[in-house]
Amino acid sequence: MSETVLSVRNLGRRFGSEGDFVTRGLRRVGLAPPPAVVRAVEDVSFDLKKGEVLGVVGESGCGKSTLGRMVAGLLDPTSGTIDRPDPGGKALPMQMIFQDPFSSLNPRKRVKTLIGEAPRVHRLTSPAEAESYVAELMERCGIDPSYADRFPHAFSGGQRQRVGIARALAVQPEILVCDEAVSALDVSIQAQIVNLFMDLRDEFDLTYLFISHDLGIVEHISDRVLVMYLGRVVEMGSVDRIFDAPAHPYTRALIEGVPRLDRRRTVYAPIKGDIPSPLNPPSGCAFHPRCPLATDLCRAERPDLRDMGDGRQAACHHAEELTKEGEPQWPATQTG
């Protein structure tokens, strides 16, 4: 589990236009407002090791899907690089699995075509083997191969997700980017799909970028976790460090706020304030308007992502104070 299969460096993606020729001209002389540019992802760097699950968490709009789509090759970055040190001759090394596989599965194609099409085009199977190739994949993903002639609408949400997974696996990818892949499923079905992901990892040494707003699932499935806030990485490290001793106040707020089966009659004392607009990010540390530890330094200067010495990185001026032993408990939730 040491071979690097993907290196992401200073990745960024902006949306929005600089405006047309006239607008740009007017802006130069101060007669038009500055361009509305959303920095959906900024300066994100990480490595993916073979067979590892990197969880990506953060609030809605923080850039998780944008990052995932760039990694999967579905969206071009506006800055930075994505390198695969060993391309290994795979036709389609990255595949993406979405929240609602229904919208990504052509409703007019039978399941056997949906799964079998790409491997045929990329000559991963011979026409003679095609049928058994599809049947094997369906079996592996827990769909009865006798359903091969059905159309997507004839499946439940959980089954459609399995079809989506089988289709992604059909091209023998190295990396699966899962964007909220289990979020729309009921818990009992969610557990089936999570187990399938873990089995596939063991079997094929698959590597995952696992995007989810559900921290419970991310904690369960990930080896490492990347926490995003307003397009930037605010903390990244092993799942144990992140969940047992978060170094960033935002990570801590997220984790403390997660409802848990063993927390009854919880008195929620949640983090205040709304998610800020990425069109108009706060000065300094983007989290400062909601952060109980914010100081003047935080309002003025954006903290760099720093090594914390335990294989973890955090972007907070006061991260050391948060990880110190015997520090007073964060005032989030308590059970009463």
Next chain:
Amino acid sequence: MTAVLELRGLQTSFVTPAATIHALRDLSLTVQRGEILGLVGESGSGKSLTGFSINRLISPPGRVTEGEVRLHGQNILALSEPEMRGLRGRKIAMISQDPMMTLNPVLRIGTQIRDALLAHEKLDKAEVRRRAIAALDEVGIPAPEDRLSAYPHQLSGGMRQRVAIAIALLHQPDLIIADEPTTALDVTIQGQILALVQRLCRDRGTALIWISHDLAVVAGLADRVAVMYAGRIVEEGPVDDILDAPAHPYTQGLIASVPVPGQRGGRLQQIPGRMPLLTDLPPGCAFAPRCPRATEACATMPALTPVNSTRAVRCVHPLIKGAEA
């Protein structure tokens, strides 16, 4: 003391020439003043329909075909539609997953609060404004005076849900039915909403039905839990009893499928298969095709049977002694 809400043998059906589907069967529930009841179950189990049935908002071809909905002891199914309109929004309020089901996108927040106030009360202009500001303030919306002139799309999802809650609270209802109100929200915003409803139920004695497929949210919020499966309640009781010692195999399966914090990696326990369609129910217990304890005896529908004075279960082979149906 009479309960705020009492459901007695409620049945809601969709009757078409082709078929009759009973979407809710034999539904009985009680919610006391100040109590929070968590109604859980997977999608399609009938949680939302239960809320709509209580509020008499099932549209044809669906209707409540059997049973009673008692509000403070009075069967509201027997009321005329105008009488029912006098209750809706005043005695019983609803909050839905999507606040835009409550909010009108083309009206200012202030206008919508005014309309909701004037639907049940006679107030002058100044009084309306005062009440509207107080309502927004109560749900933690900063600078409420300024928000009155805002349109819904100018607010974030969490703020919109707060406005919907503020409107639900305007007339100090006795009962609030909240249908997955935080499912679409981020965990940080969800925490804010949970803190808010908790405080309201405690301070005002409002009875609350919190509908959710998320057991963990219910664990932190509810006093009692009712678990639904395929249109029926399969288990009901105090939150600690149900979550620490489930009696129904389905409840146990649900609890076991939730990842345990701190136990990382490893396989999750899963319930095989999925919930049957209402048009395709097995005879007897609907959970039987997925149940590890199923026997031939389960082909006859078990009744919801008391385990003790506070809890009940619908199962032939329950997981705790003395609860056999």
